[in-house]
Amino acid sequence: MNHYTGRIPGAARIALAMRRADFHYELPPELIAQRPAERRSASRMLCLNADGTLSDRHMVEFAQELVPGDLLVFNNARVIPARLHGVKDTGGQVEVLIERVLDASQALAQVRASKPPRPGARLHLARGALQAEVQGREGEFYRLRFDTDDLQAALEQHGDLPLPPYIERPAGADDRERYQTVFASVPGAVAAPTAGLHFDRNLLDAIAARGVETGFVTLHVGAGTFQPVRVEELEQHRMHAERLSVGGELAARINATRARGGRVVAVGTTVVRALESAVGEDGLVRAFDGETRLFITPGCRFRAVDALLTNFHLPESTLLMLVCAFGGYARVMAAYRHAVAAQYRFFSYGDAMWLPVRAAPAAAGEAARPR
Numbered sequence: 509m510n511h512y513t514g515r516i517p518g519a520a521r522i523a524l525a526m527r528r529a530d531f532h533y534e535l536p537p538e539l540i541a542q543r544p545a546e547r548r549s550a551s552r553m554l555c556l557n558a559d560g561t562l563s564d565r566h567m568v569e570f571a572q573e574l575v576p577g578d579l580l581v582f583n584n585a586r587v588i589p590a591r592l593h594g595v596k597d598t599g600g601q602v603e604v605l606i607e608r609v610l611d612a613s614q615a616l617a618q619v620r621a622s623k624p625p626r627p628g629a630r631l632h633l634a635r636g637a638l639q640a641e642v643q644g645r646e647g648e649f650y651r652l653r654f655d656t657d658d659l660q661a662a663l664e665q666h667g668d669l670p671l672p673p674y675i676e677r678p679a680g681a682d683d684r685e686r687y688q689t690v691f692a693s694v695p696g697a698v699a700a701p702t703a704g705l706h707f708d709r710n711l712l713d714a715i716a717a718r719g720v721e722t723g724f725v726t727l728h729v730g731a732g733t734f735q736p737v738r739v740e741e742l743e744q745h746r747m748h749a750e751r752l753s754v755g756g757e758l759a760a761r762i763n764a765t766r767a768r769g770g771r772v773v774a775v776g777t778t779v780v781r782a783l784e785s786a787v788g789e790d791g792l793v794r795a796f797d798g799e800t801r802l803f804i805t806p807g808c809r810f811r812a813v814d815a816l817l818t819n820f821h822l823p824e825s826t827l828l829m830l831v832c833a834f835g836g837y838a839r840v841m842a843a844y845r846h847a848v849a850a851q852y853r854f855f856s857y858g859d860a861m862w863l864p865v866r867a868a869p870a871a872a873g874e875a876a877r878p879r
Contacts, residue, residue, distance in 0.1 A: 526806060528737050531824045531832065533844050540674050541857035544686045548708040552852055552859040556835055556843050564850060567706045567860055570817070576719035577770035578815075579761060583701035583778045584724040586692035588660070589667030590731075591679075594633035596621060602631055604640070605670055606698060607649050607731050608751070612657050616649040618731055625650070634666035660695060670698050672856050673734055674822075687856075696728040696751065702819045702856045703776030723761055727752040727778040737824055747801040747826065750778075754786040756795035762812060763792050771814040777827050780804070780834070783812040804830040806837045816863045820847060820854040836867035 545551045553570060555563040574580065590606035602625070605618040619625055619642070631640040631652070643651040656662045669679040669687055679687075689704035690712070715722070732748025739745050762772050762783065774780045784804065786796035791811050803826065816834050821827035832840045843861065852859045 526742050526829075526837075527740050528742065528824050529740065530837075531828050531841075533823050533841065533848065535823060535848060535854060539848065539851060539854050539858075541853040541855060541859075542675055542677060544705065544857045545853075548686075548690075548706055549711045551706050553706075553862050554843060554847055554850075554852060554859070555862045555864070556839060558865040560839055562843055562846055565862070568711065570706075570860075570862070571711060571714035571718055571720075573862060573864060574715060574718055574720045574773065575771075577765070577768065578773055579721045579723060579765040579770060580715060580773045580775060581723050581725060581758070581762075581779050581783065582689070582691060582704050582707075582775045583727050583782070584689070584691050584693045585697040585701055585726050585728050585778070586695040587669065587688055587697045587700050588695050589663050589669050590698040591668040591670040592633040592638065592663075592666065593668075594631055594635070594638075596625060596632075597630045602633075604631065604633060604652070605731055606663065606667075608728070609659055609663075609696065610651075611659075613654050613659055614643075615652050615654070615659060616646060617652050618648070619650045619652075638662055638666050670731070672699060674855055675857070691724070694726045694728075696726075698731050699729040699733055700856065701727070701729060701776045701778045703817050703860065705857070706817075706860050707775075721761065721765070723758045725752065725754050725758065725779055725782040727782045729778060733827070737826060742803075742805050742829070745803060745826070747803040749799045749801050750781070751799055752782045752785065752796065754782055754793065754796040759786065759793040759795055766812075766814070772812060773815040773817065774813045775817050777816075777818055777821075777830050780810075780813050780816060780830060784810060787811045804833050806833045808833045810834065810866055814866060816866070818861050818863070819856065820844065820852060820858055820861060822855065831861070831863070834866050835863045839867070 549568045551567045553565045553567045555565050592604040594602055596602050600622050603620040607616045609615045625642045627644045629642045639655040640652040643653055669683050671679045687700050728751045730750050737745050781802050785800040785802045786793050788794055793812050
């Protein structure tokens, strides 16, 4: 199993000068999308053009941005119904959010209760339909052992879809479909790879008709993606671990695409993290199956991804830092200010941003902390 724990080799030292506050922007609460667009491809799309200008477009036009020879890479992770409610033996209310299914009966999870549960405590979940025992703590998570020999099936039957904390409503029946991509196939994520939510069958057909290749990685987004950066100096932040898989066949196609001058287009920040974690010292992508803690900040040199489609991300988040690294700090933050003024919809169920060309590594100097 692979473990990637560092930063991208060759990252510029300018990243050391950046602080969390450099990635703050003001966002009116009403711009946080509480529900998806009526149709997946009806979302708006802000284009950060190669010359630094901005264009207000729509996702239905995205196929026109691609050319034969491009390789479009998606994340096929499927969100599991990872949220459970219940009570402790003492009668106190408890909420469990599965972070990772470990085997047929065990999982790591966040457990919210008035008092932290102790090892040996019993949790009665889903109105008593599912029982779990607390085995102990592992960092910020609890290891739970469930009274089942098929935890995945039990979650499908009894769990609730874990909508992000900024969606201020309970998950409904429609979310079971709309908070999944149409190509989701590998269960294990607790948050959707949201850039992929904009693609419907019609858009995928239009992309195929242009002679554009597609491929898939799997990166299971964990609940840690919503955890705030708590340190001011970026160099002190430790990324949460996420499981990913990049197949050997896709790796070969990526290397061939770039060798002939084609673009590798990442659909979402999860694809960026997956592919950049799978790059060797020689700049070639290889099969990767394991975990990554890769933290991408301005000044990092990208070696596998040439273009990026992404959603709008939370202020001061690691995902916004990644997008600033890709598109250039000043240009991306200016684009976010435009998106707010133009009333784009933000976050998981919100609109998209298209960066057809990555910023040149030499431009990383613009990322110096604003004075």
